[in-house]
Amino acid sequence: MSITGLQNRIVRRLRFDRSEIDWKPYLYLLPAFVMIAVFLAYPLVDTFILSFQEVVTLGIQGEKRWVGLANYEAVLTDPLFWRSAKNTIIFSFGMLVIPLFLGLGLAMVINRGIKGKSSLRALIFVPVVVPIVVAGIVFSWILSPNGLLNWGLTAVGLIERPIRFLNSIELSLPSVMLMVVWKRTGYYMVILLAGLQGLPNDVYEAAKIMGKSRWAMFRYITLPLLKPAILIVVVLGIIDSLRAFAHVYVMTGGGPSNASEILSTHFYKVAFSYFNFGKGAAYGFILFGMALVLSVIAIKLSGGSEI
Amino acid sequence: MNIELNNITKRFGDLVAVNDLSMSIQDGEFITLVGPSGCGKTTTLRMIAGLETPTEGTIEFDGKDVTNASPQERKIAFVFQAYALYPHMTARKNMSFALEHTDVPEDEIDQRINEAASMLGIEGHLDKRPPSLSGGQQQRVALGRSIVRDPEIFLLDEPLSNLDAKLRVQMRAELQQLHQEIKTTTVYVTHDQEEAMTMSDRVAILNDGKLQQIDTPGVVYSQPANQFVAGFIGSPSMNFLDCQLDGSSKTLRTSAFSLQAPEEASEDVETLGVRPEELTIAPSGEGDLSAEVSVFEQIGSYNILYLENDDLDEELVAQVEGSNHFDPGERVDIQIDPTHIHLFDRDGDAVYNPPLPSKE
Incomplete structure (x- = not known):
C-alpha cells in the first residue's frame, strides 16, 4: 500500500x-x-535546566544537583572567559570588519564592470566553498616553520629564521584571522554585490547631472541604499564570530597558553574536555544571549528592521 | 537657451539608435520627442543631457559646442521616468541634495525649496520620504528637485507614464502651467501622441532613429510629412486604403469606391489616407460606399465604428458624434469629403495634404 x-x-x-x-x-x-x-x-529545555545543575560524572548513572545561578557565576568570574571574550572581539575583526571592507571594495569593482569579472568573482568565491577544516589544515601548512610563507620570506631576505606563526602568543590569533579573512571576503562580496546590482542606475545618473563627486555618490547614495545588505553581513558576522569554532580549533586549538582562545573553543573545553556539563550549559546560554543582544543592537543602530 | 543638434548619430555596437538627426530648439520652447518604443527618443534626450555621447555629430547650446561636456557643465535638469528619487532622504532633502556643497547659501536653498514646493503644492509633504508618497507626489518632488537648481534646460523622460490615467491628464495641465511660469527650454520625451499634441509648442516625431517631421501639433496632424506620421499621430489612427489615380479623369480608384482627386495628385499615388472623423455617415443610398458595422465603441463625447466592406481588405474606422448609436451588423452608408483626404506615394511620403484649417 x-x-x-x-x-x-x-x-x-x-x-x-x-x-x-x-x-x-x-x-x-x-x-x-x-x-x-x-x-x-x-535539548533546549534540558540544557536550560542543566545550566542550573551540577553534574557529577562519577558512577554509572552520574548525579545531578541543583545549584541555582552558581554555573553562571562560575563562567562570568572565570578569567579565561574574559580573555576568550576579548580574543573573540579581536577575532570578529577577521570574521566581520576586515572582510566586510574588502568584500565591499571588491563588489564595487566588479559591479562597475571590469574585464574578466565573472572569473574574478568565481575566484574570490572559491574559498567560501572550501570546507573550514581543509582550509585550516592548508593554512597550518603554509604558516608552519617550514611552510610556504616562511620559505618565501626567507627567500626574499625579509627574515633569517622561520617564524613560528601558530605557536607565537602574539601571532597565533592573527594567523587564524588571516585564514578567516580569506574565507569570508568572497561570502560578503557576493551578498553585497547582489545588493549593489539591485540599486537603480537612474539615481546615480541623477547625481551625475547634479555634479556630485564619486565619493559623494558612494557616501550619500550607495551606502544608505546598501544598508539592508550590509546589515545582513553584520548580523551574520556577529553570530558567526560567536559560533566560530573549527577555525581556531584546527589551527591552534586555542593555544599557545590560551593566546588564541575564543569563546566557542573555551566553551567546548569547559563542557567536553573538563566534563563540566552544568557550567558548559550556562556558557552556551550566555553565548546565545550575547549573539541575540548584539544582533538586536546592530539592527537598532542601523535604524531599521528591513533585512 | 537654444539647442542645436547637428547630424547626430548614436550607435550601440551594431544597433543604430539615432541616425543623422538634426534639430533646432529655440529658447523657451516646449518641444516633445515622440515615437514608438525603440525609435531613439530617449537616447536623443540622454545625449542632450550628456549621459550619452553621440558617435557622430555635434550638440550646441547657444552656439557653444557641448558635445563632450559633462552633464553638470550643461546646467540641465533631468526628470526620470521612474523619478530616481533617493528613498532614504525626505522630500526636502531630495530637493536640497543637489545644492548642498555648492556656493548656494543655506537660507537661499531653503527659500528655493519652499518656493518650488508651493508652486507644486507639496508643502505638506516635505518631511516625508518617497516611499510614503503617492506617484503624483513623487513626480512633483522630482520636478521640484529640478526646479530648485534653476536649470537652463529641462529634460523630461516620459515623466507621466507611471501615473494613472486621471492623474496623467491633471499633471499634463500642471506641467504646461509650470512651463508658462518658468519659461525654461523644455525637451519632453513620450510615446503618447496625445501628450505630445496637447503640451508642446512643436512636436518631433521619430521612427527607427530618424526624424520624420518636426512642426507644430496642428501641422503634424493636418499635414503629416509621411504615412508613418499620419498613422502615429491621431487616435483612432488614420485609415489607409490602396488606391490608383486615373490621370485622364482625375479620379482616385480604390477596390470599393472612386473619388474625385485633388489637383495636386500625381501618378505615383499609392495610398489614400482618411482620418476617422472625415468618414461621415450619409443618408441611405447617398454615400461613397456601404459598409457593415462590426464593432461599436461608445466613448461618450464621440463614438467609434469599425466598418467592414466586402471589396476592401482593410477595416475602416469612423468617428461619429456621441449622439449617434449603431448596432453591430447594421449597414451604413459612408461619405468621404475629397478635400479632406491625404495621399501618399510608394515610399510613404505625402503627395497631397488638405490645407490647414483657418482660425475662424
Missing part, C-alpha cells in the same frame, strides 16, 4: 471515531513536530 493510501486509511479511521476534531492537518504536521521536539525543543 502506498504512503498516501495508508494515510487516507488512518484519516478515515480517525473520522470513524466520530471525533469532533478533524485530525487530518495535525497528522500531516506530526513529522515536523516530532523532529522539532526531539532535536530542538527537548
Whole structure:
C-alpha cells in the first residue's frame, strides 16, 4: 500500500471515531513536530535546566544537583572567559570588519564592470566553498616553520629564521584571522554585490547631472541604499564570530597558553574536555544571549528592521 | 537657451539608435520627442543631457559646442521616468541634495525649496520620504528637485507614464502651467501622441532613429510629412486604403469606391489616407460606399465604428458624434469629403495634404 493510501486509511479511521476534531492537518504536521521536539525543543529545555545543575560524572548513572545561578557565576568570574571574550572581539575583526571592507571594495569593482569579472568573482568565491577544516589544515601548512610563507620570506631576505606563526602568543590569533579573512571576503562580496546590482542606475545618473563627486555618490547614495545588505553581513558576522569554532580549533586549538582562545573553543573545553556539563550549559546560554543582544543592537543602530 | 543638434548619430555596437538627426530648439520652447518604443527618443534626450555621447555629430547650446561636456557643465535638469528619487532622504532633502556643497547659501536653498514646493503644492509633504508618497507626489518632488537648481534646460523622460490615467491628464495641465511660469527650454520625451499634441509648442516625431517631421501639433496632424506620421499621430489612427489615380479623369480608384482627386495628385499615388472623423455617415443610398458595422465603441463625447466592406481588405474606422448609436451588423452608408483626404506615394511620403484649417 502506498504512503498516501495508508494515510487516507488512518484519516478515515480517525473520522470513524466520530471525533469532533478533524485530525487530518495535525497528522500531516506530526513529522515536523516530532523532529522539532526531539532535536530542538527537548535539548533546549534540558540544557536550560542543566545550566542550573551540577553534574557529577562519577558512577554509572552520574548525579545531578541543583545549584541555582552558581554555573553562571562560575563562567562570568572565570578569567579565561574574559580573555576568550576579548580574543573573540579581536577575532570578529577577521570574521566581520576586515572582510566586510574588502568584500565591499571588491563588489564595487566588479559591479562597475571590469574585464574578466565573472572569473574574478568565481575566484574570490572559491574559498567560501572550501570546507573550514581543509582550509585550516592548508593554512597550518603554509604558516608552519617550514611552510610556504616562511620559505618565501626567507627567500626574499625579509627574515633569517622561520617564524613560528601558530605557536607565537602574539601571532597565533592573527594567523587564524588571516585564514578567516580569506574565507569570508568572497561570502560578503557576493551578498553585497547582489545588493549593489539591485540599486537603480537612474539615481546615480541623477547625481551625475547634479555634479556630485564619486565619493559623494558612494557616501550619500550607495551606502544608505546598501544598508539592508550590509546589515545582513553584520548580523551574520556577529553570530558567526560567536559560533566560530573549527577555525581556531584546527589551527591552534586555542593555544599557545590560551593566546588564541575564543569563546566557542573555551566553551567546548569547559563542557567536553573538563566534563563540566552544568557550567558548559550556562556558557552556551550566555553565548546565545550575547549573539541575540548584539544582533538586536546592530539592527537598532542601523535604524531599521528591513533585512 | 537654444539647442542645436547637428547630424547626430548614436550607435550601440551594431544597433543604430539615432541616425543623422538634426534639430533646432529655440529658447523657451516646449518641444516633445515622440515615437514608438525603440525609435531613439530617449537616447536623443540622454545625449542632450550628456549621459550619452553621440558617435557622430555635434550638440550646441547657444552656439557653444557641448558635445563632450559633462552633464553638470550643461546646467540641465533631468526628470526620470521612474523619478530616481533617493528613498532614504525626505522630500526636502531630495530637493536640497543637489545644492548642498555648492556656493548656494543655506537660507537661499531653503527659500528655493519652499518656493518650488508651493508652486507644486507639496508643502505638506516635505518631511516625508518617497516611499510614503503617492506617484503624483513623487513626480512633483522630482520636478521640484529640478526646479530648485534653476536649470537652463529641462529634460523630461516620459515623466507621466507611471501615473494613472486621471492623474496623467491633471499633471499634463500642471506641467504646461509650470512651463508658462518658468519659461525654461523644455525637451519632453513620450510615446503618447496625445501628450505630445496637447503640451508642446512643436512636436518631433521619430521612427527607427530618424526624424520624420518636426512642426507644430496642428501641422503634424493636418499635414503629416509621411504615412508613418499620419498613422502615429491621431487616435483612432488614420485609415489607409490602396488606391490608383486615373490621370485622364482625375479620379482616385480604390477596390470599393472612386473619388474625385485633388489637383495636386500625381501618378505615383499609392495610398489614400482618411482620418476617422472625415468618414461621415450619409443618408441611405447617398454615400461613397456601404459598409457593415462590426464593432461599436461608445466613448461618450464621440463614438467609434469599425466598418467592414466586402471589396476592401482593410477595416475602416469612423468617428461619429456621441449622439449617434449603431448596432453591430447594421449597414451604413459612408461619405468621404475629397478635400479632406491625404495621399501618399510608394515610399510613404505625402503627395497631397488638405490645407490647414483657418482660425475662424
